[in-house]
Amino acid sequence: MATSRPTTASHTHPVDGFHDMTSKDYYADSYAHFGIHEEMLKDSVRTGSYRSAIVNNAHLFKGKTVLDVGCGTGILSMFAAKAGASHVVGIDMSNIIDQAQKIIEANNFKDTITLVKGKLEEADLPIKQFDIIISEWMGYFLLYESMLDTVLLARDKYLKPNGHIFPDSAAMYIAAIEDQDYKEEKINFWDNVYGFDFSCIKDIALREPLVDTVDLKSVVTDPCMIKHIDLTTARKEDLSFEAPFTLTATRNDYVHAFLAWFDISFECTHKKVKFSTGPHAQYTHWKQTVFYTPSTITVSEGESITGRLTCAPNERNNRDLDISISYKTPRDHEATMQYKMY
Ligand SMILES: C[S@@+](CC[C@H](N)C(=O)[O-])C[C@H]1O[C@@H](n2cnc3c(N)ncnc32)[C@H](O)[C@@H]1O
Secondary structure, rough: OOOOOOOOHHHOOOOOOOOOOOOHHHHOOOOOOHHHHHHHEEEOHHHHHHHHHEEEEEEEEOOOOOEEEEOOHHHHHHHHHHHOOEEEEEEEEOHHHHHHHHHHHHOOOOOOOEEEEEOOHHHHOOOOEEEEEEEEEEEEOOOOOOOHHHHHHHHHHEEEEEEEEEEEEHHHEEEEOHHHHHHHOOOHHHHOOOOOOHHHHHHHHHHHEEEEEOOOOOOOOOOOEEEEEEEEOOOOOOOOOOOOEEEEEEOOOEEEEEEEEEEEEEEEOOOOOEEEEOOOOOOOOOOOOEEEEEEEEEEEOOOOOEEEEEEEEEOOOOEEEEEEEEEHHHOOOOEEHHHEEE
């Protein structure tokens, strides 16, 4: 299975000081353990970008009310308070908010930040209209297990007309990569396991996108944007989409997979703050997402692979993503692959 950010398996041990939580609680509440927050906080591209966007734009925050959707440890709420917000409400449904309360008190923000424990969708917030919404909602492949629909709901219910959303823009890209060695190790491995034919598992492995870091030198085509989300106007329905793509080869090479990543931008800031999770950019814990193709594609410089990507939440479990990629190679080979992130 592609590794998922809110992992539960490694968070099943109660920790000193969390005596009221059992391993079962941790399993149910994947954001309760500090470990996942440690990973996010230490992702300096992620957390540093939010800090720059908020703290370096104090003119937008001064005297303003701010809603932090999914506040976790309260880091973004404290950036907003530091930037001069008159009041910040942070909401989170995870037990990590008990620690956030202590963190806020330890840093003397008790009078400026109010924390609410619960689901945004069911909450009764102490302030009904906010000037700014801040949230870090992004998942792998941007939308996997993401809480963007919660942020859109918060916008429609709580944001004042002409209020700001931090961030307010997201874009998804794909390219094609040469990935012979890793495909051998992860996919073709199943063809021959100690002399036995395990290829039925190969078919399953092929359909699971792999979250991993990819070297820029593996990328053999130009990137193509497949989705742009303007958070000020997007609707929940827009998160199911179909996008055409054309990937033009930048050299003669083999293609073993498609690669996807996303960029995030705080467009409402004067000096625009943005970051990328692509193979050309500094490491982030989102890494990139690899979709292996069933057969190897050959491309020559200047030739194009054309195709179409569709993405939608799974009908039975809307936390899972169904992704299909149809493509036509320069040698006129056509294929469609159905992938599932779960
Ligand atoms: C990716 S973490 C971000 C935490 C923190 N804002 C940060 O930047 O470090 C997302 C948080 O949103 C919370 N969350 C997800 N869906 C939620 C919902 N519907 N209502 C309230 N909190 C939610 C999770 O419990 C988690 O702590």
